[in-house]
Amino acid sequence: MVPSLLFEVMLIFFLGIGSQWVAWRYRMPAIVVMAVTGLLVGPIFGLINPEEDFGSLYSPIISVAVAIILFEGSLNLSFKELRGVGKPIFRISTLGAFIAWILGSLTAHYIAGLDWPVAFVIGGLFIVTGPTVIMPLLRQSKLKPRPAKILKWEGIIVDPIGALLAVFAFEIIAYLTANDPDGTALAMFFAASIFAGIFGWVCGRGIGFVFERGHIPEFLKSPAVFTVVILCFTVADEIMHETGLLSVTAMGITLANMGISSVADMRHFKENISILLISAIFIMLTASLQLETILEIFSPNIIGYVLLMMFLVRPLSIFLSTFGTGLTFNEKLLVGWIAPRGIVALTVSSYFATILLDAGYDAEILTTLTFGLVFFTVLAHGFSIGWLAKKLNLSMEGRPGTLIVGSNIFTVELAKSLTKENVPVIIVDSSWERLKVAREAGVPFYHEELLSEQTEYHLDTIPYEYLVAATASKSYNSLVCTTFMPEYGRTNVFKISPYDKVYRTGEIVSKVGGRILFKKEVTLEDLEEKVQKGFVFRRTTITEQYSYKQYLAEKDDETVFLYLVKPTGQIKFYSEEMRTVPSTGDVIVSLMPRNKEKAKIQARLGNGDLE
Incomplete structure (x- = not known):
């Protein structure tokens, strides 16, 4: 074990940025290096266990970091990028997400052996990919613009949708299985989701307004933005868990399309903060896993579930949802293969594992199932995206x-x-x-x-x-x-x-x-x-x-x-x-x-x- 909490914080940041450097130096997927590093210092050698060591601060730290990462990613979602790819992005984020939810839930029930209620909750959650895993892959692979934009937009937009689907599924289950059904909680969920979206838009417009009028000096703009992001996330999340992700995404997209020059000036600073947080959070999450969890992912039902999610559910949802959108077969094949899960899946699944167990459902393997999907997709997609893009002629790879x-x-x-x-x-x-x-x-x-x-x-x-x-x-x-x-x-x-x-x-x-x-x-x-x-x-x-x-x-x-x-x-x-x-x-x-x-x-x- 490390000598102090301060030393552990230093070690987490050092290992995170060190993993990023090793990945850059040897042209390896950064998320793979970070995941392996976290496993080595955590469950394998037992040097750190952030979840135990940070105690009650662990979950808030992870949540705030995820909110900032998602906000930074959504700042890159300018509607001008949608020229030529707007239709496939809309289809993938709506119809594709719905198909992936249904197919993923069926797979979780029949292959992983989960009860129907648990299967539909986890099926909604596992449609997410997210900027924490997609952005490093896009930087590494140098895809052509169209597939790169599709993967980026999907990763950021579907992140809050997946979390909300999981909450929605849980609320529906709680309503249908209650002895005395009351639609108040269900109505509260929809109201909270609408409020989160509107509140994010208001926060975005508000910070944009004060920037344009010069009410905030330049040296305070970045701190002000981060403070409002945390405010936006916390207020929405306190009203209804997981709606905070929707709120910060709405805020980021609003700011991205207001055309404010000072926001563009801060973009690279926020990207640097995002890389730092992704590196640290990935180390923290993987280092907090138990050795038993890692060994359990090699059980036949979990491996079977992961393989079907990778080779059947994801490709089928993409091919069905993008029919008639103008995407080529090669583009559908690449987008249909690349869907690594990351931080949002790990954090939200641990939350639902707790509340489902408290509600009396058999959800003990939820954390193991999530880590299995995250680990195998990160490895498979991280090492294959560059090779596959070249084979499909969708890579800009070549001499610099x-x-x-x-x-x-x-x-x-x-x-x-x-x-x-x-x-x-x-x-x-x-x-x-x-x-x-x-x-x-x-x-x-x-x-x-x-x-x-x-x-x-x-x-x-x-x-x-x-x-x-x-x-x-x-x-x-x-x-x-x-x-x-x-x-x-x-x-x-x-x-x-x-x-x-x-x-x-x-x-x-x-x-x-x-x-x-x-x-x-x-x-x-x-x-x-x-x-x-x-x-x-x-x-x-x-x-x-x-x-x-x-x-x-x-x-x-x-x-x-x-x-x-x-x-x-x-x-x-x-x-x-x-x-x-x-x-x-x-x-x-x-x-x-x-x-x-x-x-x-x-x-x-x-x-x-x-x-």
């Missing part, structure tokens, strides 16, 4: 691409050289006239202002992991880099040198957003001038016979190192902060004088080192 901002003779030649390395590339510019160079060269381009809200919904940025800002405006380059740094990462955002050799006007913008590309002494004007003079983009392979040291010794003084390509396909742009030393097998692409290059080719003719 580069998005270039600004069309000019240098960026077009840079884009052409990247294309030769099989790197996806696109040039974005708001000027049709400047894009003439890209059009004539046959380079992929997008005509729109990159910082426009419309671009966010029309330009698919999934294939691109690097951003290069290379317009004539130094301030604009810095603004673009600052805007997209949270999305692409600090190490993947670059800008052409902002320094001015004469007036040094770039001193301020040089310190704002983005790494300086190539060298700070090399400006866009210099690069364009070199291209006009006939400089060529030359690729050189570093081999054991021709080392990087030798390459440096022989290079021309006017040569500009642009980027290198690792054998794995990874791109590394040269920059002022670059610390990577090219090794054997790396390909260096540089901009060098044509005459010097001819001399080198003649000198090394037949060597094979220079390509």
Whole structure:
């Protein structure tokens, strides 16, 4: 056991974020790593048991964390995303959820051996997937936009629906089995659900109103939002258990569609908080399980139930509900397979296990059944989504691409050289006239202002992991880099040198957003001038016979190192902060004088080192 509760809190956060890092480093599903880590430190080695150690604080902590995670996910649900996918999302969230409820309940009764009342409660709960498990998978798999949007919307919308279905089923059962049936509780459930939705909308509109009127200063906006989220969740949940999830979802969707810039500015901060909470809560939940529960999931009835839920109930509900929606067979197959259960299923099932047992129903295996479904779906879907997406041609997987901002003779030649390395590339510019160079060269381009809200919904940025800002405006380059740094990462955002050799006007913008590309002494004007003079983009392979040291010794003084390509396909742009030393097998692409290059080719003719 750990020495103190404070140490346990530290360990939970450390293991959660550590699991996320291991998953990123070795390209593994994060939810799988977190689940295994929680099991190791909890029931297997007995280092921690958060449920016992936190005592009465355990359930409120989990509930508030789930509310914040669900709210953060719903903030991404802009109705503009529904173009082209609104019909299948509506069908899956309504008809598909109903079919999954009925089929899941039948499976729970006939295969898992649950009583009918318990089966219908758990059948309603198990339609959920949720942002805690879907979002990490989407970040990992790089799906094409349409299936990714469907899975994201379904995961967030169906989360509160599943919890409400379980409550609804329980209230119906309590009403039908009562000696003296009273419809008051049932009417209270419907009234509380309606109130939760309206209250969430009011909270969203209210916080949006005070933001727009400037009644809250910038430094208080994030704390204010989180406070209102907890208020929204708690008030609704106190009136009727589990309606709080519906309330915070309604609040998030309301804010997402009000078009408030300050909410968009906070989105990345809230995403960071959400990742931290998901990591910690997953560790807490899995570490709190009993070893007997883990062993019991391998019983034949539970394994049979899980297999039918994965291979029959889910695919059938998707195929039936999306008939005539325009989805392709491959998209239905992928969406019909991906349905991992997560935190909401674990937390809500433990609540219902208690109240069903108190009501006299046989619900002892409910926790085991839930964990079995969560564990197997997380493993199966976590490891298979990337592979299946590739097989179905629904993945954007490939060499990491580069998005270039600004069309000019240098960026077009840079884009052409990247294309030769099989790197996806696109040039974005708001000027049709400047894009003439890209059009004539046959380079992929997008005509729109990159910082426009419309671009966010029309330009698919999934294939691109690097951003290069290379317009004539130094301030604009810095603004673009600052805007997209949270999305692409600090190490993947670059800008052409902002320094001015004469007036040094770039001193301020040089310190704002983005790494300086190539060298700070090399400006866009210099690069364009070199291209006009006939400089060529030359690729050189570093081999054991021709080392990087030798390459440096022989290079021309006017040569500009642009980027290198690792054998794995990874791109590394040269920059002022670059610390990577090219090794054997790396390909260096540089901009060098044509005459010097001819001399080198003649000198090394037949060597094979220079390509």
